[in-house]
Amino acid sequence: MCKPANGSGSGSELPVAPLPVSGDEKAKDVVVDAGLKSLDHYRRALPKWRYSLRQCLLPLVRWETPYLAAFQNAVRTPALDSYFAITANLGTHTFFMIGLPILFWCGFRGFGKGLVHILAEGVFFTGFLKDMCSLPRPLSPPLQRITMSGSAALEYGFPSTHSANAVSVAVYAILMLRSDHNIYSPTTTIALEALAYFYALSIVIGRLYCGMHGFIDVIIGSIMGTAISLVEFYYAPAVEEWMYSSNYAAPLIVALIILVLVRVHPEPADDCPCFDDSVAFAGVMIGLECGMWRFARYSPYATIYNGSDATFSLAAMGWPLSIGRVVFGVLMIFAWREAMKPALLKFLPHLYRLLERVGMSLPRRFFVPASEYKDVPLHVRDDNLIPNVSDFPKVMRSIRGPGRGRSVSIGPQSAADAYETLAYRERRRRESLEGDNGGVKSKGSLTSLRESAAKQSGVHVFEDGGKSSGVQQQNGRVAEFEKMMGTGTVVVANEEEMVLGVEDELGEKEVFSRLVKPRVRYDVEVVTKLVVYTGIAWLAVDLILVTFEMIGLGAGHLVAAAP
Numbered sequence: 001m002c003k004p005a006n007g008s009g010s011g012s013e014l015p016v017a018p019l020p021v022s023g024d025e026k027a028k029d030v031v032v033d034a035g036l037k038s039l040d041h042y043r044r045a046l047p048k049w050r051y052s053l054r055q056c057l058l059p060l061v062r063w064e065t066p067y068l069a070a071f072q073n074a075v076r077t078p079a080l081d082s083y084f085a086i087t088a089n090l091g092t093h094t095f096f097m098i099g100l101p102i103l104f105w106c107g108f109r110g111f112g113k114g115l116v117h118i119l120a121e122g123v124f125f126t127g128f129l130k131d132m133c134s135l136p137r138p139l140s141p142p143l144q145r146i147t148m149s150g151s152a153a154l155e156y157g158f159p160s161t162h163s164a165n166a167v168s169v170a171v172y173a174i175l176m177l178r179s180d181h182n183i184y185s186p187t188t189t190i191a192l193e194a195l196a197y198f199y200a201l202s203i204v205i206g207r208l209y210c211g212m213h214g215f216i217d218v219i220i221g222s223i224m225g226t227a228i229s230l231v232e233f234y235y236a237p238a239v240e241e242w243m244y245s246s247n248y249a250a251p252l253i254v255a256l257i258i259l260v261l262v263r264v265h266p267e268p269a270d271d272c273p274c275f276d277d278s279v280a281f282a283g284v285m286i287g288l289e290c291g292m293w294r295f296a297r298y299s300p301y302a303t304i305y306n307g308s309d310a311t312f313s314l315a316a317m318g319w320p321l322s323i324g325r326v327v328f329g330v331l332m333i334f335a336w337r338e339a340m341k342p343a344l345l346k347f348l349p350h351l352y353r354l355l356e357r358v359g360m361s362l363p364r365r366f367f368v369p370a371s372e373y374k375d376v377p378l379h380v381r382d383d384n385l386i387p388n389v390s391d392f393p394k395v396m397r398s399i400r401g402p403g404r405g406r407s408v409s410i411g412p413q414s415a416a417d418a419y420e421t422l423a424y425r426e427r428r429r430r431e432s433l434e435g436d437n438g439g440v441k442s443k444g445s446l447t448s449l450r451e452s453a454a455k456q457s458g459v460h461v462f463e464d465g466g467k468s469s470g471v472q473q474q475n476g477r478v479a480e481f482e483k484m485m486g487t488g489t490v491v492v493a494n495e496e497e498m499v500l501g502v503e504d505e506l507g508e509k510e511v512f513s514r515l516v517k518p519r520v521r522y523d524v525e526v527v528t529k530l531v532v533y534t535g536i537a538w539l540a541v542d543l544i545l546v547t548f549e550m551i552g553l554g555a556g557h558l559v560a561a562a563p
Helices: 025-029 041-045 048-075 078-091 093-105 109-133 161-177 186-209 215-245 249-263 274-298 319-357 389-400 415-432 446-457 473-484 508-513 524-551 556-561
Strands: 145-147 407-410 460-462 466-468 491-493
Touching: 041 048, 048 109, 048 186, 048 215, 048 473, 078 145, 078 186, 093 109, 093 319, 093 524, 109 161, 109 215, 109 274, 109 524, 161 186, 161 215, 186 215, 215 249, 215 274, 249 274, 274 524, 319 524
Parallel strands: none
Antiparallel strands: 145 407, 407 491, 460 466
């Protein structure tokens, strides 16, 4: 049976610098000061069954932390810091959201649809588990966290979405390469398979190296990614055949199922942005299915792109026309987003206030209801998938800067990090008072207690009497890292100077006062994301292709040239 750990805690990724808090002053006032919450936060915030599940899993996160720190300390170099920080972007939502539409415009429609499915499902279901379990990332210190993403600090750790994304893409690509539809030579196939394996391993190992995830996080994330790809490869064709042969009820049913999943998404114990990403990809799935269904059934250009008789050829089209399609398509997507998002943020608050008056509001924790604010800032940084146009200069400066956008951070930087740090510190102090004969020890440590137990029984006693393999003499470095757990204050270092965050321990309120404050989130953002990302996907798979044909960037001439 699982024996729950005492104490409370949670975790999140950490950013390079504090994120700006957007919104008017009235909205800011409704954010609860996390420094006033007690260490019983998770017992109160979660349903009993979720709290019990979290307490069962929490000892695993704590157990693996010093081993992760030892691994990081043993292999870390400046070159690997840069490599893993940069390549982590290849597993992000932004990378795939910008790259996937290009597959639809360049003739890889079936492969692109499969990738959208597996990535959307990976992001949604890993986010579902993250918010349900509310488990922390491994503690910092002893880990040093290397990242190029500021928003990552506010997310939970279990399971790893990066690992799920990378493994699902690699598995799906390998399955496609080994299928009867593979058009590449044996040599090219072997090279592409090797590239897929290398890509997945690089992302998964990088999450451990960068201190962002533990072994359990990446293992479960990888298993989820593999399962999602297997289901997509073997069962999606049958579902697609049903969709394309059905009337409008088919996409409507799919859209309703997705909306129900969004509605039942668990509410987190802390202000975590996982739900935002899940909503965005839910919108992508709705737009993809509706758009592809309409295009397949009613578009006169469907025979160019769909099915085994498709006549589209990237080589026949030529590079200049292909590049023109990509540039125009990307501009259309950004134009849609820049126009629709402000319009919805202006209109929806009025509608939400009317719904509140008749008792039809659907409140969600950490989202400010429309009755408590006047306006939503139009340039709020609410998007982890596709950046605002106004953000591109900042992104480019970050990439070109001395640190290449990379930051090394030590110490808790989110409420979830702080709760785990304080909980582990409290455990250490409580156990330091336990004497061998009921006496009181002065300022002992959890490590010293474990060493004493190991000498007496030959085993290593862990977390409320649970047993695990002992920390032997040769693992003294691991024991040193364990002593650092729960000692951190908020310390941020750059790549030239790394400062270990084990200064004098601060009190609870002081720890929380130094955290990255999550931005204010508004209730209308959920529907805004759904509409905007539904439109982006629909544009990419349907309306943009039609527009190509109308403005001279289409592939209609390939039909006439086909034998």
